[in-house]
Amino acid sequence: xxxxxMTAQAASTATAGDILSRHLTAQAGAFxxxxxxxxxxxxxxxxxxxxxxxxxxxxxxxAVRRVGGLLHTFGSLFEQAWAQESRTELRWLxxxxxxxxxxxxxxxxxxxxxxxxxxxxxxxTGMLAGHAGAPKARALLDRQLxxxxxxxxxxxxxxxxxxxxxxxxxxxxxxxxxAPLLESAGGRASTVLLPQAAAAxxxxxxxxxxxxxxxxxxxxxxDGMRRLGAVPAARGAVDADAALAADDAPWARLRILVKRxxxxxxxxxxxxxxxxxxxxxxxxxxxxxxxxxxxxxxARTPRITPATAYVLGVVHADQRLExxxxxxxxxxxxxxxxxxxxxxxxxxPEGWGHVAAPGTx
Amino acid sequence: xxxxxMTAQAASTATAGDILSRHLTAQAGAFxxxxxxxxxxxxxxxxxxxxxxxxxxxxxxxAVRRVGGLLHTFGSLFEQAWAQESRTELRWLxxxxxxxxxxxxxxxxxxxxxxxxxxxxxxxTGMLAGHAGAPKARALLDRQLxxxxxxxxxxxxxxxxxxxxxxxxxxxxxxxxxAPLLESAGGRASTVLLPQAAAAxxxxxxxxxxxxxxxxxxxxxxDGMRRLGAVPAARGAVDADAALAADDAPWARLRILVKRxxxxxxxxxxxxxxxxxxxxxxxxxxxxxxxxxxxxxxARTPRITPATAYVLGVVHADQRLExxxxxxxxxxxxxxxxxxxxxxxxxxPEGWGHVAAPGTx
Numbered sequence: 001x002x003x004x005x006m007t008a009q010a011a012s013t014a015t016a017g018d019i020l021s022r023h024l025t026a027q028a029g030a031f032x033x034x035x036x037x038x039x040x041x042x043x044x045x046x047x048x049x050x051x052x053x054x055x056x057x058x059x060x061x062x063a064v065r066r067v068g069g070l071l072h073t074f075g076s077l078f079e080q081a082w083a084q085e086s087r088t089e090l091r092w093l094x095x096x097x098x099x100x101x102x103x104x105x106x107x108x109x110x111x112x113x114x115x116x117x118x119x120x121x122x123x124x125t126g127m128l129a130g131h132a133g134a135p136k137a138r139a140l141l142d143r144q145l146x147x148x149x150x151x152x153x154x155x156x157x158x159x160x161x162x163x164x165x166x167x168x169x170x171x172x173x174x175x176x177x178x179a180p181l182l183e184s185a186g187g188r189a190s191t192v193l194l195p196q197a198a199a200a201x202x203x204x205x206x207x208x209x210x211x212x213x214x215x216x217x218x219x220x221x222x223d224g225m226r227r228l229g230a231v232p233a234a235r236g237a238v239d240a241d242a243a244l245a246a247d248d249a250p251w252a253r254l255r256i257l258v259k260r261x262x263x264x265x266x267x268x269x270x271x272x273x274x275x276x277x278x279x280x281x282x283x284x285x286x287x288x289x290x291x292x293x294x295x296x297x298x299a300r301t302p303r304i305t306p307a308t309a310y311v312l313g314v315v316h317a318d319q320r321l322e323x324x325x326x327x328x329x330x331x332x333x334x335x336x337x338x339x340x341x342x343x344x345x346x347x348x349p350e351g352w353g354h355v356a357a358p359g360t361x
Numbered sequence: 362x363x364x365x366x367m368t369a370q371a372a373s374t375a376t377a378g379d380i381l382s383r384h385l386t387a388q389a390g391a392f393x394x395x396x397x398x399x400x401x402x403x404x405x406x407x408x409x410x411x412x413x414x415x416x417x418x419x420x421x422x423x424a425v426r427r428v429g430g431l432l433h434t435f436g437s438l439f440e441q442a443w444a445q446e447s448r449t450e451l452r453w454l455x456x457x458x459x460x461x462x463x464x465x466x467x468x469x470x471x472x473x474x475x476x477x478x479x480x481x482x483x484x485x486t487g488m489l490a491g492h493a494g495a496p497k498a499r500a501l502l503d504r505q506l507x508x509x510x511x512x513x514x515x516x517x518x519x520x521x522x523x524x525x526x527x528x529x530x531x532x533x534x535x536x537x538x539x540a541p542l543l544e545s546a547g548g549r550a551s552t553v554l555l556p557q558a559a560a561a562x563x564x565x566x567x568x569x570x571x572x573x574x575x576x577x578x579x580x581x582x583x584d585g586m587r588r589l590g591a592v593p594a595a596r597g598a599v600d601a602d603a604a605l606a607a608d609d610a611p612w613a614r615l616r617i618l619v620k621r622x623x624x625x626x627x628x629x630x631x632x633x634x635x636x637x638x639x640x641x642x643x644x645x646x647x648x649x650x651x652x653x654x655x656x657x658x659x660a661r662t663p664r665i666t667p668a669t670a671y672v673l674g675v676v677h678a679d680q681r682l683e684x685x686x687x688x689x690x691x692x693x694x695x696x697x698x699x700x701x702x703x704x705x706x707x708x709x710p711e712g713w714g715h716v717a718a719p720g721t722x
Contacts, residue, residue, distance in 0.1 A: 116587045117586065117587055120600075120604070123588055124583075124584075124587065124588030124589055124604075125588075125589045125600075125601060125603075125604030125608075126586070126587050126588075126589065126601065127585075127586050127587070127589055127601050127605070127653075127677070127678070127681055128601055129589075129600050129601040129604060130600025130601055130602070131600075131601060219580035219581065219686070219689060220580065220682070220685070220686035220689060222485075223485075224488075225478065225487070225488050225675075225678075225679060225682070226477045226478055226485065226487050226488070226679070227484055227485030227486075227487075228485055228486050228487065228488055228490075239481075239486075239490050239491025239492075240486060240487065240488050240489055240490040240491055240492060241491070242486075243481070243485075243486030243490060244488070247486075292488075299667070299668075299671045304667050305667065306660065306665050306666065306667050306669070306670035307660075307670065308667070309667035309668065309670040309671040309674070310660045310670040310671060310673060310674040310677075311674060312671060312674065313670070313671040313672060313673065313674025313675040313677075313678070314586075314674040314675070314677060314678045315674075316488070316671075316674075316675060317488070317586075317674070317675045317678030317679060317682070318586060318587070318678060320488055321581070321586070321678070321682060324581070325580070325581035328580060328581065
């Protein structure tokens with residue numbers, strides 16, 4: 001692994017620190033360019049938001065995810081306290097920025113599902129077509145998600161002007177100049193970085209192996225509705241909420257590890273369309289799981305009619321079926337992916353000096 | 362096809378009429394033996410019934426299905442008015458006898474689904490575990506299905522003593538002695554029977570080709586919940602009930618044709634485990650579709666709580682998912698089945714003189 005061929009002259013002389021600094025400089029620069037745009041965008045839309053984050057917010061999210069991922073995967077090469085604090089602050093901003101676009105996407109997903117389930121077009125009629133509860137359930141979901149989004153928006157507006165964010169921006173400014181690297185980062189890039197990237201993929205494989213991927217690969221296995229939380233940690237869950245939380249957690253963890261793997265590959269000058277696709281499927285899995293919770297919660301709203309509750313039950317099941325369908329895809333694809341942690345890194349390197357084009361997510 | 366090899370001396374000399382008479386005598390005999398048992402059984406259980414029909418009723422159903430199937434497939438060899446009337450009367454008895462076991466199976470299916478969805482065991486927790494509406498929905502379904510079953514039982518008890526049933530028994534007695542065959546039944550068995558059996562399989566293939574089997578073979582294609590009635594006849598259905606009815610009808614028809622094919626093979630001394638399995642999967646498909654309607658109907662009961670309605674929505678979706686899952690199996694298996702009408706009949710004949718062992722369904 002340490003003997004991986006180098007494709008450019010620069011590659012053979014670059015240290016691990018050189019490579020990491022170059023990546024972090026690029027991402028911190030992207031952060032600082034996107035931040036004022038994101039703040040401006042947030043202020044400019046008092047009540048509405050698109051289904052995807054606007055350009056500045058999207059760029060900011062991209063940079064935040066990558067800097068955080070690199071500080072995790074290659075964390076031992078940085079001054080420890082600084083890296084740890086930076087990751088905490090980046091995670092805070094990530095959660096903050098993801099909140100509003102998350103509600104917008106969830107709203108699009110749930111209202112889209114309801115429209116599909118209650119619609120009638122040449123592609124087929126939904127099982128709720130003509131049902132009296134459908135418009136009421138739609139209005140209820142729309143109202144609750146708009147409220148949640150509006151609240152999230154206020155929080156974002158407030159925090160984007162906070163001292164905490166200014167301090168984080170200062171950290172990123174520092175990173176553009178000079179990352180606080182340890183002496184160990186002075187070693188050859190391939191010798192130092194590859195084992196750490198390999199460790200990220202080892203963590204990914206280990207987490208995947210704890211999931212019921214084989215069962216998920218059997219269509220209609222019931223993992224979405226009847227057999228939640230069949231992962232060991234969830235056994236004995238006494239109610240569906242606890243089982244769902246225990247069930248979804250390892251899948252959410254898998255997605256985090258897939259993202260870390262993607263960003264580690266970028267540092268190594270590589271990319272993997274399989275990993276990008278896996279990330280997208282896991283995103284769908286998680287959004288459907290979150291949307292299912294929203295439908296179940298909406299059904300507990302006091303004083304709704306039985307017809308509304310009935311429709312929300314169907315929507316809840318429909319979203320759990322989406323969860324199962326996404327897991328099916330993961331279960332089918334996983335065995336075809338590069339085996340073991342080294343497999344991912346054995347792709348032909350495009351050169352160590354190369355800073356990968358900004359990823360799309 | 363008319364040159365199919367004969368395995369026994371008897372076979373080469375048997376006429377079509379000989380073969381049909383032998384089968385009809387056997388089945389009509391089974392009918393007459395099972396009838397008093399079935400009547401006795403019906404009278405003996407005033408309030409309870411097992412999940413499967415009791416022995417006498419099951420035997421009676423088997424014989425009724427087979428005689429009816431043969432009178433359809435080989436109908437042109439019988440005196441027309443007699444065959445037509447007999448089929449009408451047999452269908453009446455079939456519907457009558459199937460009613461009560463149908464409700465018992467539907468009750469087992471729906472309560473089992475609810476228990477699975479609201480249960481918590483090592484195999485996994487259901488998405489309704491701990492939900493306040495689950496016991497109420499269970500009690501509601503149990504009450505409504507018990508009532509339906511009790512009503513069906515009374516109807517059966519009454520009709521089993523009717524003049525109409527006595528007249529049908531007289532018809533079966535006639536059949537044990539001599540079936541009213543036309544002169545054309547005097548031809549060689551292979552020359553006369555094979556084309557008629559082939560026509561039954563041609564009808565089966567034609568119906569299958571009108572179904573969206575290719576799409577059904579794609580897991581999670583949404584045929585159960587979001588894309589009902591994508592068959593041509595259902596396009597433009599304005600509500601879910603109409604779409605469901607239009608959607609389920611051709612699948613129910615496929616099942617009838619599969620059964621006719623099975624019984625035609627029996628007359629030809631052949632059998633097909635693939636066809637038996639297909640019949641079983643289609644039975645599951647239809648029972649799930651019927652159970653879904655029951656759940657949707659129960660949700661319209663006045664004065665139920667929203668929690669109960671919500672649970673019924675989940676159960677409805679769960680049963681539609683079962684429909685989709687069964688159709689997926691059909692979609693996957695169909696292309697592997699013998700191609701064209703002749704394919705089924707090209708199986709090695711076990712001899713024309715042979716009366717196949719009574720089928721299981």
